[in-house]
Amino acid sequence: MFEFDVVIGLEVHVQLKTRSKIFCCCPTEFNSPVNTNICPVCCGYPGVLPVFNEKALDLGTRVGLALNCKINNRIYFERKNYFYPDLPKGYQISQYKRPLGEEGNLLLNSGKKIGITRVHLEEDAGKSIHKQDYSLVDLNRTGTPLLEIVSEPDISNPQEAFDYLTQLKLILQYIDASDCDMEKGFLRCDANISLKRKGETKLGTRVELKNMNSFKGVRDGLMHEVKRQKKVLEQGQKIAQETRLWDENKCITVVMRTKEEACDYRYFPEPDLLDFCISKERIEKEKKNVCELPLVKKERFLKDYKLPEKEIDIIISNRVLADFFESSCNEYDDIKKMTGFFLGPFLEQINLLGTIEAIKISPGNFAKIVRYFAQGKINNLSAKKVLSSAIATDKDIDELIASRGLVQVSGEDELFAFIKEAIDGNPKAVSEYKGGKQQAIMFLVGCVMKKTKGKANPKVVKEMLQKALCQ
Numbered sequence: 001m002f003e004f005d006v007v008i009g010l011e012v013h014v015q016l017k018t019r020s021k022i023f024c025c026c027p028t029e030f031n032s033p034v035n036t037n038i039c040p041v042c043c044g045y046p047g048v049l050p051v052f053n054e055k056a057l058d059l060g061t062r063v064g065l066a067l068n069c070k071i072n073n074r075i076y077f078e079r080k081n082y083f084y085p086d087l088p089k090g091y092q093i094s095q096y097k098r099p100l101g102e103e104g105n106l107l108l109n110s111g112k113k114i115g116i117t118r119v120h121l122e123e124d125a126g127k128s129i130h131k132q133d134y135s136l137v138d139l140n141r142t143g144t145p146l147l148e149i150v151s152e153p154d155i156s157n158p159q160e161a162f163d164y165l166t167q168l169k170l171i172l173q174y175i176d177a178s179d180c181d182m183e184k185g186f187l188r189c190d191a192n193i194s195l196k197r198k199g200e201t202k203l204g205t206r207v208e209l210k211n212m213n214s215f216k217g218v219r220d221g222l223m224h225e226v227k228r229q230k231k232v233l234e235q236g237q238k239i240a241q242e243t244r245l246w247d248e249n250k251c252i253t254v255v256m257r258t259k260e261e262a263c264d265y266r267y268f269p270e271p272d273l274l275d276f277c278i279s280k281e282r283i284e285k286e287k288k289n290v291c292e293l294p295l296v297k298k299e300r301f302l303k304d305y306k307l308p309e310k311e312i313d314i315i316i317s318n319r320v321l322a323d324f325f326e327s328s329c330n331e332y333d334d335i336k337k338m339t340g341f342f343l344g345p346f347l348e349q350i351n352l353l354g355t356i357e358a359i360k361i362s363p364g365n366f367a368k369i370v371r372y373f374a375q376g377k378i379n380n381l382s383a384k385k386v387l388s389s390a391i392a393t394d395k396d397i398d399e400l401i402a403s404r405g406l407v408q409v410s411g412e413d414e415l416f417a418f419i420k421e422a423i424d425g426n427p428k429a430v431s432e433y434k435g436g437k438q439q440a441i442m443f444l445v446g447c448v449m450k451k452t453k454g455k456a457n458p459k460v461v462k463e464m465l466q467k468a469l470c471q
Helices: 054-066 158-174 215-234 280-289 294-305 309-315 319-331 335-353 363-375 380-390 397-403 412-425 427-434 440-451 458-469
Strands: 004-015 078-081 091-094 101-107 113-123 127-130 135-138 145-151 187-197 207-212 242-247 252-258
Touching: 004 158, 004 215, 054 101, 054 113, 054 145, 054 158, 054 280, 091 113, 101 158, 158 187, 158 215, 158 294, 187 215, 207 215, 215 242, 215 252, 294 309, 294 319, 309 319, 309 335, 319 335, 319 363, 335 363, 335 380, 363 380, 363 397, 380 397, 412 440, 412 458, 427 440, 427 458, 440 458
Parallel strands: 207 242
Antiparallel strands: 004 145, 004 187, 078 091, 101 113, 113 145, 127 135, 187 207, 242 252
16 A cells, blocks of 8 residues: 655635726626626627726735735736637636736645745636526626636645635735635635655646535545545556546535646737736835734734634634724723623624624724623623624613613612512522532522513622521
8 A cells, every 4th residue: 555645736716806897897796687797898799998907906916915926017918718608708818927926825824835826817707507408608707807826736635725725715805805705706716636656756647626615625525536546546547637526415526527638728918908017106005905914913812812722713713803802902901801702792793693794883882891791880691782782883882781771780788689589489499509409599599680680790699699598
């Protein structure tokens, strides 16, 4: 039995966050009625001329800089020729010889650097919708600005591919270059995988994997392919150079097409677009738009907040979340209580609303809720009620507490009558507690909380009950 090294390279297509297409003014709006966001330019009618979208250039440059790429100051577009029903021109405007950026790298959580061969701009094709007996074509996506990010074959296993994609997606979202919504097709990934015997330098025959609709799908598809290729090689057979599709339902890869030779796309310079130079000023402007990246933020948060790594990973999983957390901590410095309330009730509310964009509460008001809870002014239940009201409106916290009568009852004089009622009305629980069943006291605490409509301080209630039951 031979030992093999796994060699993986990834090609990621990401839709850039522009309002219009790359070479015309048609909108990039998702889910529009089929074949409505199209015009003669993106459909390639005779006599039309493309006009380059500068926003796509800026975002592409920003991504290249975030991935430590060398930005080519002079670039041009080329025609990549192939024929497919959803490619109305019969060619795609792309970049080949002089990509926007090259020779970059991406750092994984593990500390390993994955090389980035190139990042280049291109237009998307349309979408084929295959039915049982026929196919349909929707050209809405035709001409949507894409950035293709090609890694070096530095990835050594399927989990590393998953980590690479997770980190890449986070970087793209942090710098506001793309929404990266895989369900909408805003981020798509093809993988190239080969196996070679340990110690050998020559790479094995490469197989391309397509149709992986999630990062988990990429990992699972690659795991299956490792096992399949290993079995073929151990039987003394050769790996065929081919493109395979990942069948998520059956958890197998199936042949899509074989490749006897590399495709000849007959690239040549796009005659309708001039060569152009990217100015130093433009590159410097985009450097400033590359914010503190996720791994840098993670290291700083670990140092500043002394929180467990798992908690930090959740906090930095979204730039808006991370910035909100940091601003809230600047308002109230009890990090432990801030983190507990942030990762608990706050994220719960975000999940209920479905999007962080719906959150209107300011970091200052959020910090005030946590501070009042920590100081005993409101209890945990009241704090959650106030948060629920404030999160979508950002109303004044003091007004919310007063209007809903949520100020916590902590005074012994106020609570004494409720404590007496709970003891007198529940002799069984009292007997169980005095008989050694410590948990019985929580039933009595619940009775007091119910009588006070949740406004009592449960800690004070428990202490008063323990004191009363020991007499």
